[in-house]
Amino acid sequence: MNKPIAPAAPARDIKAIVNAGLAHRHAAERRFRLYGLVAISLGLAFVVLMFASIISKGYPAFWQTYIELPVAFDAAVIDPEGKRDPKVLENADYAALVRASLRSLFPQVEGRRDLRALYALASSSAPLQLRAAVLDNPTLIGSTQPVWVLASATVDTFVKGNIDRSLDETLRPIKDQDIAWVDKLRADDRLERRFNSILFNHGDSREPEQAGIRGALMGSFYTLLVTFLLSFPIGVATAVYLEEFAPKNRWTDLIEVNINNLAAVPSIVFGLLGLAVFINFFGLPRSAPLVGGLVLSLMTLPVIIIAGRAALTSVPPSIREAALGMGASKLQMVGHHVLPLAMPGMLTGSIIGMARALGESAPLLMIGMVAFIVDIPKGMFDPATVLPVQIYLWADLPERAFVERTSAAIMVLLAFMILMNGLAIILRKRFERRW
Amino acid sequence: MSTTPLEINTPLDGATTSSRASGNPLSSTQITDYDHRQTVGKITVDNPKMTCRGVNVYYGAKQALKNVSLDIGANEVIAFIGPSGCGKSTFLRCLNRMNDTIPGCRVAGEIRLDQEDIYDRSLDVVQLRARVGMVFQKPNPFPKSIYENVAYGPRIHGMVQNKAELDALVIASLERAGLLKEVEKRLEEPGTGLSGGQQQRLCIARAIAVNPEVILMDEPCSALDPIATAKIEELIDELRENYTIVIVTHSMQQAARVSQRTAYFHLGDLIEIGETDQIFTNPRHKLTEDYITGRFG
Ligand SMILES: Nc1ncnc2c1ncn2[C@@H]1O[C@H](COP(=O)(O)OP(=O)(O)O)[C@@H](O)[C@H]1O
Ligand SMILES: [Mg+2]
Numbered sequence: 001m002n003k004p005i006a007p008a009a010p011a012r013d014i015k016a017i018v019n020a021g022l023a024h025r026h027a028a029e030r031r032f033r034l035y036g037l038v039a040i041s042l043g044l045a046f047v048v049l050m051f052a053s054i055i056s057k058g059y060p061a062f063w064q065t066y067i068e069l070p071v072a073f074d075a076a077v078i079d080p081e082g083k084r085d086p087k088v089l090e091n092a093d094y095a096a097l098v099r100a101s102l103r104s105l106f107p108q109v110e111g112r113r114d115l116r117a118l119y120a121l122a123s124s125s126a127p128l129q130l131r132a133a134v135l136d137n138p139t140l141i142g143s144t145q146p147v148w149v150l151a152s153a154t155v156d157t158f159v160k161g162n163i164d165r166s167l168d169e170t171l172r173p174i175k176d177q178d179i180a181w182v183d184k185l186r187a188d189d190r191l192e193r194r195f196n197s198i199l200f201n202h203g204d205s206r207e208p209e210q211a212g213i214r215g216a217l218m219g220s221f222y223t224l225l226v227t228f229l230l231s232f233p234i235g236v237a238t239a240v241y242l243e244e245f246a247p248k249n250r251w252t253d254l255i256e257v258n259i260n261n262l263a264a265v266p267s268i269v270f271g272l273l274g275l276a277v278f279i280n281f282f283g284l285p286r287s288a289p290l291v292g293g294l295v296l297s298l299m300t301l302p303v304i305i306i307a308g309r310a311a312l313t314s315v316p317p318s319i320r321e322a323a324l325g326m327g328a329s330k331l332q333m334v335g336h337h338v339l340p341l342a343m344p345g346m347l348t349g350s351i352i353g354m355a356r357a358l359g360e361s362a363p364l365l366m367i368g369m370v371a372f373i374v375d376i377p378k379g380m381f382d383p384a385t386v387l388p389v390q391i392y393l394w395a396d397l398p399e400r401a402f403v404e405r406t407s408a409a410i411m412v413l414l415a416f417m418i419l420m421n422g423l424a425i426i427l428r429k430r431f432e433r434r435w
Numbered sequence: 436m437s438t439t440p441l442e443i444n445t446p447l448d449g450a451t452t453s454s455r456a457s458g459n460p461l462s463s464t465q466i467t468d469y470d471h472r473q474t475v476g477k478i479t480v481d482n483p484k485m486t487c488r489g490v491n492v493y494y495g496a497k498q499a500l501k502n503v504s505l506d507i508g509a510n511e512v513i514a515f516i517g518p519s520g521c522g523k524s525t526f527l528r529c530l531n532r533m534n535d536t537i538p539g540c541r542v543a544g545e546i547r548l549d550q551e552d553i554y555d556r557s558l559d560v561v562q563l564r565a566r567v568g569m570v571f572q573k574p575n576p577f578p579k580s581i582y583e584n585v586a587y588g589p590r591i592h593g594m595v596q597n598k599a600e601l602d603a604l605v606i607a608s609l610e611r612a613g614l615l616k617e618v619e620k621r622l623e624e625p626g627t628g629l630s631g632g633q634q635q636r637l638c639i640a641r642a643i644a645v646n647p648e649v650i651l652m653d654e655p656c657s658a659l660d661p662i663a664t665a666k667i668e669e670l671i672d673e674l675r676e677n678y679t680i681v682i683v684t685h686s687m688q689q690a691a692r693v694s695q696r697t698a699y700f701h702l703g704d705l706i707e708i709g710e711t712d713q714i715f716t717n718p719r720h721k722l723t724e725d726y727i728t729g730r731f732g
Binding site: 247248316318319320321322323324325326327328329332336337341 | 531533536538560561562563564565568569571573575576577578587588591592638641642645
């Protein structure tokens, strides 16, 4: 009974055998670490490259050139009858004021062609700016005021140094004559670079200097709002039902497999589905954030359900037993204990799903959220576009000023992405529990 | 097998109990060396709180308990002992229908609490579990404050009218669980921050806060050190005055210390049941004797 068990191999041998293999094992370990390091450095290098490229291209877009014009608010042009009737003030020819003021800066310019080139120094938004100023304060009429107006995109691009003046005149979008005027304005301290608030306050425009991402941002906001309001409650309810209440049978297995499959369906398919169902069948408006949100909900739901179920399964069964053992009903067990404990995980999953939805463009192209829309949407029924689609639209345009705005919009989009993912990480860290 | 005369106990109403079991799913080839053994000892008591007759439990096709019948007396501590996997926990969980939560688990037979069939369709498990509380092997306080842990049961069952009553009930429960002195000053701190023994006493306080009639304890001390174990055993002795206690234990010393009756399970059979003194000093079944003399287990 108590016979000592004979060792499988003599002790000395084991030591020698282990030692012989040791160098090999250590080498394998070092090699593996090296592979890991190389992989990570490679990945990091690409991330750095991407950010460097986007930021270096995009940061000039956050600045914009303004020209100071001495504007004579001529009563004869604005309000010939002197009644200060707002209707009259609104429809006055403010462009004439801009033209007159430019002429007063460069009195030597003559001839239709040259004059037109001169007028093009200021953005076409300058008259609108004057009108707003007059409507705001009619006492301006009759006086002469220095007004900072937007420079045209070409002037802006040139001032930012993105047009090489040593290039032959025929090869650059700005002519020698314009360069001379800009130099003169600069010498007179009539040029200034300011923070480009237009980028954040305006909708899209054909004129790069007046184009902003506000419309796309609001479009993204309404779209994501719809997405969140739909997919979070439905996703959480589905996850809770499947994980806690549904019987485990062939049907629930089938549902589970299909949810996992849905998560892998290419997003453009959801776009086609949205077009067919929401727009063609239910007759919802095209290009509306409501439809965009519906489509993105379809896409985000599986992600939230899967994350939600994972969060629910990570709640230890002992908590469930404790609650049931106390006589809690199943709903009370879930509502009082399991769901609150799973909520941080569910929120994390949802935020990551929402971040994905924020970056999605393909399905939205299918439902018409790719239109050129100047007005900032005021609700989820207004036609709108979203940030990634705006980027797609601008990336297609040849003007240099749109190139930098494209990169700027990408920077804004990335900032939101990082913000959302950061929030997810904070949530996870904050509510991480150990049992 | 055993030479001692058997006191054979036929189920009181064998006909009705077997009708609920929809046939034994075991094929004859799966049965190992015997069908099932008859219980040695007196299963009945004069003043039963719970009566179990012909209880069979299946996990899917696997039978975990075979025709177990016994009474649990009012205000007694009854201990279930036996080697691992013999079905002690399974039987314990039948008594408050916690087995309902395990998919694939099927219970056949009859279990009555105060003459009331607890597997009756009209009986709500919520009510049953309020009357039959449970303390688990691993302390499992809710990740909430100590106060909230104890207040949970009374709250969900609507047992108190106002905050003052609830406060009083929480304090009284902690007092009865012998925990009040240690946690008085930190009722708002998380229950999970207590030591293992304190957590287990918190779980007991939580269970007695709803004033159950029976308390089931599944190896309540197996995760605790000897000092914490001694405290719990002392507590069990005090609780006997007001409650009926069913305790599963791996430690025979513990069974001997706290219980009045002991039941020995073996591979799904209830082998022997009797007064604790008799079981430990004079076991009548060979298997019981082998187990308590440490020959296996
Ligand atoms: N959830 C379950 N599913 C399937 N089989 C189980 C389950 N729980 C317990 N069993 C089986 O039932 C038998 C009795 O288990 P249990 O009651 O836990 O034993 P004990 O508590 O006496 O150690 C064991 O053979 C075990 O493998
Ligand atoms: Mg057990």
